[in-house]
Amino acid sequence: MPLEPSSNFIQASSWADDWQTLFYFEVGIFIFFSVLIFSAILYFAVKYRRRAGNETPPPTKDHLPLEITWTVVPAAICVVMFLWGAVLFIRNGTPPAAATEIFVVGKQWMWKIQYPDGRRDINELHVPVGVPIRLTMASEDVIHDFAIPAFRIKKDVVPGHYSTLWFKATKTGKYHFYCDQYCGTSHSAMIGWVTVMEPAQYAQWLSGGAGSGGKSLADTGADLYKQYACSTCHDTGRGPSFVGVYGSIVKLSSGQTVKADDAYIRESIMNPSAKIVAGYTPIMPTFQGQLSEEQILQLTAYIKSLAKPEAEGRKAAKP
């Protein structure tokens, strides 16, 4: 679909509108002070230009009230900008609980997008309009950054961490996304498109796509669970069971507690001895280098599915 250049940079998310207002305010400050300084310099330069080679003007006395004024007034303006920017930033810091989750994995040099129901894409993100979307992002290698200028958002995707980015698109259309953190040779090829669709269209698109054989993320995760023989311990009592674990508070052998979220599960797979569940021994080997970030996301989706009561049946069906 060919695009008009301008269509890439409309305000297409709820945050973009907030962002734009503050941005215009700061542009106003920029113009005011630039014009003030430039015109003062020009005015003085003309008015007080040297007329005779030997003229020496009398010294000007320092002026404390003036110094205080041009310290305090800019400081006050700075405080306004700081607070305004901080309030927006804090308010948008946490995604709504009801947000639809989509997984993004960056690797040199492509973006892999996974939808919970199993559809997968490369460098193409499809989202419904008007629905909060949470991107859970991981990197296979170096630091990347997922940026969508039409939504005025970006976030670094740091290896070893999950990062989260959320937005609510407000206008259907097709917008660029970029890798904004320099990531090596083909950094500038690591770009793609966000397509914002009507929810009905989106549902249709989701069901029609090629993915991992029609399997949902959790189902693929269940296969991995078997393939990597996780069940040998975790279904036999040697390791903690996963039923009802996701989202719960886990007691650790150190006496501390931790919330069983994506980051905790990821850490427990990659670095199992970092946090040992109370009552168990640190016997699990690391899966670092054996599982890709995508597979970890799939395993996490499977574990997440076990948190719900209806998952009991699936687990019971396992040998």
Added chain:
Amino acid sequence: MSQAVQEVGVLPRVHYLNASYGWKTWLFSTDHKRIAWLYLAAITFFFFVGGAAATLMRLNLIEPQGSLIEPSTYNRMFTLHGLVMIFFFLAPSIPAVLGNFLIPLMIGAKDVAFPKLNLLSWYIFMLGGTVFLYSVLAGGVDTGWTFYTPLSSTYANSNVMSAAMGVFISGFSSILTGLNFIVTIHTMRAPGLTWFRLPLFLWSLYATSIIFILAMPVIAITMVLLMLERFLHFGFFDPALGGDPILFQHLFWFFGHPEVYVLVLPAMGVISELIATFSRKRVFGYGFVAFSSVAIAALSFFVWGHHMFVSGESLYSGLVFSFFSFAVAIPSAVKVFNWTATLYKGSISFEAPMLYALGFIGLFTMGGLTGLFLATLAIDVHVHDTYFIVAHFHFIMVGGAVMGYLGGIHYWWPKMTGRMYSDRWARIAAVLVFVGFILTFGPQFILGYLGMPRRYAVYPPEFQTLNVLSSAGASILAVGYVIPLIYLIWSARYGPVAGPNPWGAKGLEWTTASPPPTENFDVTPVVTEEAYAFGTRTE
């Protein structure tokens, strides 16, 4: 009056340039003035190396698909450009050239406190530069000047080790220079030259020296950690080895942000001198301008986290660093207002150095104000890592630091060489630099606002118009940089004799001959007046 003093310089006499001849008397000289020339030669070379890399980049960006070089080459070019300009041109530019030449002259001393250490600094700098050049000739390095891990420590296939080693070594040169300047300013001031009679250039160099001593060791340590991880696979930064990539960013920017003030503070000092001389006024609010340099130096150590608002640092860190980033804007604003007020009721003339100074104030104002956008947490979320940042820091580092450096070179050139350059050509060059600069970097603000990421060798076609405009501006800028090279070199031999004080300036450096004798002053001067005491007594 200026006619009368010019006669003095015509007499054949012995000065630091003709006191001895032969390359050994230069390469082994401990005379701060000769060492300044050694630095000048070296950094001029590096400036044009870095400039050549920038030229290739701007040519490549004329077409969206890249008109000239492969992405892998482009990546090496912006890395080369950044590393050379930051570590091998800007950091030593004003401190090591003008600072070296002027600090003893401005305080009425014979030399810096540790002349041999001063020469050693230059050799360390050259060693670092040579190791770095080796990395370039061996195929270049493609990590960006920021060396972000784990790209640099694990994934990059270019010459990271030698480039990091070059940076590591050259840092010690800055540390020793900073140490030398601090001791010199503390212990070697002429009788009567109290702290609050010091030229503001020295206040800013003093603040710069403090940053050198505190920040440079951190980059040295960081480069060592990087090399250990890359070469011996110590797991500091790469999560696959158990490290944390964000740790590198903390270390790098703890050095990196004070470093950018190292680049612009000395230029601010130069501007204070120029504005005073060419408006024949004491700098308005001397005390405020002096302390704002110190305030900037101090605050510069508490803003590093604003490079990491979108890298996943905690919300509370973001709030603190955003706050301090706004705070550091205040002393910068105070300086701009005071410089502008200095013009009030002055006697303003527009020789080339003054054009650079006025250009500096304008460009620095715009660079500083756009910094406020980046300090704002919410706004940074969109413009971070785009061309908006590229434009912002070039306004500070080129519009600020390079304009200040060129202004300073033009201002003190007659003192350094005893000769005058063509003021007409110098004014033409100054205007070209200003116009070319605005055309080059103005469009980049818009590019960044529209979302164009930095460090892109190829880009979507909708950004082409602004990129072509930027490249066109860069060609004007390049001409503006080459012209001074020609007339300055020409003037050193053929220019009219300048005399000790061609600008009618105040300050001890203008009371001795041009070029100064090797020992700077025939008798140790005694200072009886405030800095910039224009109009209080006859010259």
